[in-house]
Amino acid sequence: MATNEAFTDQALKALKAPKRGRIELSDGRSQGLTFRLTDKGVRSFSFRFRCPITGRVQRFTIGDYPDVTLAKARVRADELRVAVANGQNPVDDRKRDRETRATRAFEAVAKRYLAEWAERNKAPSSVAQDRRALVKHVLPKWRHKNITTLRRGNITELLQGIVDAGTPVQANRVQALISKVFSFAVDQGLVDANPCARLPRQGGRETPAKRYLHDAEIPEFWKRCATAAMRPETGLALRLILLTGVRAAEAAGMQRSELRNLDDPAAAIWEIPGERTKNGLTHVVPLSEPARQCILEALRSAKEGQPYVFPSPVRAGESIQAHSLTVAMQRMAEHIEGGAAATWKADPPSPHDLRRTFRTKLSALGIPKDIRDRLMNHAPRDVGERHYDQYDFLKEKRDGLTRWAEALSELAASKETT
Template sequence: MRFTDKYLQGIKPKLVDYRVFEKGTDKGFGIKITAAGAISFFMQYAFDGKRRFYNLGRYPSVSLADARERCRETRLIIDKGIDPQSAGKEVAIGSVKDLLDNYINNMELTGKKTSQEVKYRVTKDCANLFDLPANTITPIHIRNILHTIIKRGSEVEANRVRAYLHRMFVLGIHHDHDPKMMSNKFIFNLSINPVDAVPKNQAAESIGDRALSFAEIKLLWNDTTLSPQFSIAVKLLLLYGGRSSEVIEATKEELDFKAMVWALPPTRTKNKKWLLLPITPLAKQLFDDLWPYTRNSPFLFPGRYSDDKPINQTSLGHAISKITCIDKFIPRDLRRTVKTRMGEIGIEKSMRDRIQNHALNDVSSTHYDRYDYLIEKRNAILKWEKSLIELESTL
């Protein structure tokens, strides 16, 4: 039967304590009646293969409606793999700050280099929400945050912050179901991702399509306005088509001039896999030209004031923005340029992808192919190098 207040008020005690289960939608919900006539609510559940009872409060201090609600809330906690008795009568709900910490910790564990930048951007615009329980955040909160960013003229940044917040809440939802998190002292108890309801500003985004022509590559290669270090960085980007971070954060120990191989470890690549690149004659010349500027630093491009860290990526971007010999471009455009112009001279896309360390997601590449393609990469880059040298020689 389904409990009612009339039923509870009319129930009679027996010589010993006994329990009555409700036959309804709230699984395990019941009442315990003592020999003295006291009535308390409980929920029966199984945890670690054992039957357990959880006290929901004494009637009538706790109403029947409140007891039902406590039963449902406790069931949610159990479904998340948490024993309500070991966690206490109330499990703490994680705050927005806890949600951000969980996100940043996940980024650092998975080797994401931008964790501190993400933390800075979210903190900058969302710090006033940090003390709120994460499960109280609504689409209105998200909308207001993004509106503030857009008002200061940063539409692209608003999209970035939206993406960070969306990922934060996704990981918060995963957190409560992750067996590794069962020892945590809080849960987020998120039923929805509040960012889903807030649309991305599509008008602020544009897919890059800038690829330098061979004539522009020639002008850029021979530009004299850049410092020697930045000039060499640009030439290495044009030779290998790498990500700017892969070039300017390179270390001396990655270069093997005996084997003529540049070996980028998984900690420095986006797909977390080794990237082996051949050191061709032109690359060797560029590294030799760069060496006097490396000082005693382990980095090829040491910071201006410290040998212990490389230059900042933004420094390269700022330097490139001052180039006037060709139309405006950004470092990422050089990667697109190499991909495009290598194709023009007949280098197959699969080889261009391997040189640029793009993820290959076909079954064969993902699970079976462990060949390094170093010989094929060398032949392809030598072909591309020949084109660059011919451009330089036509001055």
């Protein structure tokens, strides 16, 4: 077959591989189209052109023959020839396309969302929840998908899979997370619109949770937190949630550096920094005597130099995880006895339900709403409170927590009511 002879399928297939190196032929019919045959028997098409900017001869690989037919190779060569005539460099364009695809892969965008937005604006516990949801529900299906190609249909398909698995509330959480990733992508100029916009909740309407510990359940809960069936650090952290109303992640991640005046029962406080709270606001928690004793007991067990009050028993240098508190509450159902057993097993409470119990009991004790809100670390909505009132309400908060601790001590020590 001559070098500049027009290619035919018969000739290309009949061409014998060289003993060494490779053979390269030019198509006499399509300018720039070349055919290469290596000593390994690999046949491929490419396009040779002169860079319109540098004048340097370059090669653009079209594909292997016969996967890419001769007819398709000629069509592609014609397209590339037009592009070069218009001042483009196909090799540079392909490189840019590959780089663009890599930066627009959903996993790459999700990582940027976590690093550039979530970690700067959300509490570490919320960031961890986002990361777990992505790893479990989204990335296995969308890891390498170009975010610009994802449509509402892709989103609803993924979410319906979560709903069909029996976790509609989780589907709503994942939907909100996906929407945040897309909003971030819009802000970064990676996509033009958020396909989640105005998308109905795929998990359906949620009923606000109302679960809290009833008086018959509190003595059992308090007792089970101190049994051999539960790790000491876990039981103490759960008791602390009920005493202070903090979130599970805030209790689990308590650090020694956050504690003040721990040797003084009248002045002991726990200052949770904004980077560890859900709303980003520092939360100062006056410690009632039972809460202080929980912390002191935990510190007596923790190794010297350990930064966390509730260190992980399996991960050196880390605290216990909020999830471990959830698991402990679930397993507690196996040991609850008496009249509390029926309600506990019928509707097992979570660590967050301890926080709801705390708020409910504060109301029952007549603690003023503004103090209840501050003890829950709810962000003030009134302009005067947000910008002008700098009073810390520390005394009022301590009084409220002390009253609750006294009431809780009585409940925990009482015989369960049926």
